[in-house]
Amino acid sequence: MTSFRTSGTGDGGVTAVAWHALEVPDVLDRVGAGTTGLTSEEATHRLERHGPNRLEATDATAAWRVLLRQFRSPLVLFLMVCAAITLVQGHLVDTAAITAAVVLNAAIGFWQERKAETEVRALQSLASPTARVRRDGHVQTIDSAALVPGDLVHLDSGDRVPADLRLIEAVSLRVDESMLTGESLATDKDTDPVAPEAPTGDRTGMAFSGSLVSSGRATGVVVGTGAGTELGAINELVQDTAAAAPLTALIHSMERWIGLIVGISALGVFAAGLALGHDVSLMFRTAVALVVSAIPEALPVVLTVAMSVGVARMARRNAIVRHLPSVETLGSTTVIGSDKTGTLTQNLLTVERLWTTEGEIAVDAATGVGADTGRISAVAESALRAGALTNEAVPTRDDPLRFTGDAVDAAMAAVAVRLGAVTPNERATAPVAHMPYEPELGFSQTIRREGGRPVLYVKGAPDAVSAMCSSMLTAGGTTTLDRAAVLAANEALGSKGLRVLATARRELEDGDPRLAGDTLEGAPEDLIFLGLEGMTDPPRPGVQEAIAGCRSAGIRVVMITGDHPATAAAIAGRLGLDTGTPPLTGAEIAGLDDAMLRARLADATVAARVSPQDKMRIVEQLMAMGNVVAVTGDGVNDAPALRVASIGVAMGDSGTDVAREASDIVLTDDDFSTIVHAVEEGRVTFATIRKATFFLLSTAIAALLAVAVNVFTDSPLILLPVQMLWANLVTSGIQVIALAFEPGEGDELEVPPRNLGEGVLDAPMWWRTALSGVWIAVVTLVVYERAIWDGIETDHARSLALTVLVAASFFQVMNARALRRSVFTLNPLANPLLLAATAVAACLQVMVVSWPVLAGPMGLSALSPGEWVLCVAVGATVIAVSEIHKLAVAPAARRRAAAIAAAGVAAPGR
Secondary structure (H helix, E strand, O other): OOOOOOOOOOOOOOOOOOHHHOOHHHHHHHHOOOOOOEOHHHHHHHHHHHOOOOOOOOOOOOHHHHHHHOOOOHHHHHHHHHHHHHHHHOOHHHHHHHHHHHHHHHHHHHHHHOOHHHHHHHHHOOOOOEEEEEEOOEEEEEEHHHOOOOOEEEEEOOOEOOOEEEEEEEEEEEEEOHHHHOOOOOEEOOOOOOOOOOOHHHOOOEEOOOOEEEEEEEEEEEEEOHHHOHHHHHHHHHHHOOOOOHHHHHHHHHHHHHHHHHHHHHHHHHHHHHHOOOOHHHHHHHHHHHHHHHOOOOHHHHHHHHHHHHHHHHHHOOEEEOOOOHHHHHHOOOEEEEOHHHHHEOOOOEEEEEEEOOEEEEEEOOOOEEOOOEEOOHHHHHHHHHHHHOOOOEEOOOOOOOEEOOHHHHHHHHHHHHOOOOOHHHHHOOOOEEEEEEOOOOEEEEEEEEOOEEEEEEEEOHHHHHHOEEEEEEOOEEEEOOHHHHHHHHHHHHOOOOEEEEEEEEEOOOOOHHHHOOEOOOOOOOEEEEEEEEEEOOEOOOHHHHHHHHHHOOOEEEEEOOOOHHHHHHHHHHHOOOOOOOOEEHHHHHOOOHHHHHHHHOOOOEEEOOOHHHHHHHHHHHHHOOOOEEEEEOOHHHHHHHHHOOEEEEEOOOOOHHHHHHOOEEEOOOOOHHHHHHHHHHHHHHHHHHHHHHHHHHHHHHHHHHHHHHHOOOOOOOOOHHHHHHHHHHOOOOHHHHHOOOOOOOOHHHOOOOOHHHOOOOHHHHHHHHHHHHHHHHHHHHHHHHHHHOOOOHHHHHHHHHHHHHHHHHHHHHHOOOOOOOHHHOOOOOOHHHHHHHHHHHHHHHHHHHOHHHHHHHOOOOOOHHHHHHHHHHHHHHHHHHHHHHHHHHHHHHHHHHHHHHHOOOOOOO
């Protein structure tokens, strides 16, 4: 992405200009800025024209409008009508249950939609409150909101950049842009122009709003404020993009079909009843009762409870869910697009390899042991010592072995102190003289006194340092420098994606001119080359195993980072990602249309040097390929992708406020491997929703079919309206809520992600739902019709039919506990709440049939022990129907899982 923002009409006007590609005089001319800065009068004029330098949020939707939007669902409207009818009829229990479902649904939706403002506030928190600016010929401190294009801003180490600046002076300037680019190393800045198409991370002549000055000082002219900054562009993306949870779309689709089918069926039953001579009042109440019984009004409550249970389980595994539907969405994920810095890696530059004349070794700073050779040698200690003494990093207050400051300095100081090459006291001693790192020279140097003798230490770029050396240190002393060997070793380390620095030293005589002052200048000569330190931002522990776990679960992992392609590819290889395909880059993306980009994404596992807009486009195209995409990240540059993704997962500890507020789930331990656990819990949650839907729809089909068929017979109505409402209460109203607490079956990560086109229920589950629903209706009708045929009283026949229907529902809820496994392989005590709910429902059924005080008003009569046994036995046959169906579909399910496991990734377009 090439960002062309504020421009030059001579007065800071706005047109499209690539400021990073212009020479400094041209920049000053275009923005109408002189060397003395703007006048106060001109600054006021420009402020009126451009507005304040702050991120503006779009007007929030009124709360009452957001609330009303929650009642547009067909099922919610249907439930509200049913609640009103049941209230008029005096069925207060059903009225309360339906009303609770409606209120809970509205509360969840309202909570989701009111989060946008906090995301923008988090972005605004990155703005610098004040800025040092040159106006009216002198430097003054002003509110950063008052900055305008053309202002000259002064930066020092530790400052947060208050606006987008084109640098016109820079001295040893290094800027931490990780929150924008994802690159863990601070960027060396200068005033030279770069190519117009250079990505954000390569615009060395720019300092972007919100980034942090690591070291050095500079002066820059403001070329972008407020929405015209890179941060402002991200702000617009965060506000304008959002993805709906797949579950929400699925539920809405199912709601419409349920409402349509139940409504038509109820009207059909009502019309048929009238045509066959039944009483109008009775048929109206029957139709209403049928609607309430057939509509799974408990489903919204089950969804809420199941997702809340999933939230609690995820929280115990260090994943905090900010929006309930995200629980299920994560379980449906087919692709994880992960940021590198701070997510897959530790965002902590670390020395990992050390090369000296004795060869290359792996350095383990935690144990003080070289992984290849045991404890490090004296030559290695000398190399590490030089890096730690030519160094400006300072130890933290809490941990003297951790350092702050420039990332390279901190890494070299940490490894040397941890391995005992230098003591904290030696580092704390003030140097005799020092020259900080100069990007244009490529090295820094320091003089220290050791044993009464002054010693010059140097560290910097290997080619620069080696050019200053005449010899190199060996175990037996010094020998003539082999510069070719040094440069070859540097190239070998660099090919592994490591940042490489060289160290050298030289003992000085007391009369050396360099000791005359406390500031060093110029390049030293005749140094002794000590070694090369290769450093990188290492992978987080457990990430490689987590990626392997994703692969076995049918989830593809793609690294999406703003870092350099070579660095990203090296880290990807260490993590076990396929690096056979070259990394996709931001420059390449700019030349691809959407179809070409999708073709490239089919094979690429690494996207590097990409802007926030590129990240968002990658996520959008992965989703267009039919994937449910989870995006992980911790920086401001990740926020747009987090927002547009099916689900955004932010790092809670190291992540920025912007990333957390744009996300749906926050990982409190910043551990990528936690995502695997969260995926498992997400799949458990969706399975629970699927189980509840299966139970509710199958029992609804049974009631609907039994009543509909009965209307066309010569027999009296099989169930009175009050009896249908009772059956709905003791089955759907009690047991299904307990079903939401069902634990996983244990094989959630051994099956592929569900097909996106299958809905809440897949084809096998629809068949099982229909078969079991029809079976329950058939056995209920058979028992009732046989009783009528035998001349049994109508009330008693209805008691038998109602008891069979309720008993079958008890066994059906047990069937619902297992989607793939046999119900007989499950621990019957794994869900004690369901056992208790079933026991309560059974007791209520026995009581309403056997106790005359209740049986009379309900139109029921007591059953004999033999009849109870018969009803329970007939109801239990539904287990056989479910088990036979599971056996029938198992081979096809195993073949599908094996095919996806063999592929190793979730196929695009699934």
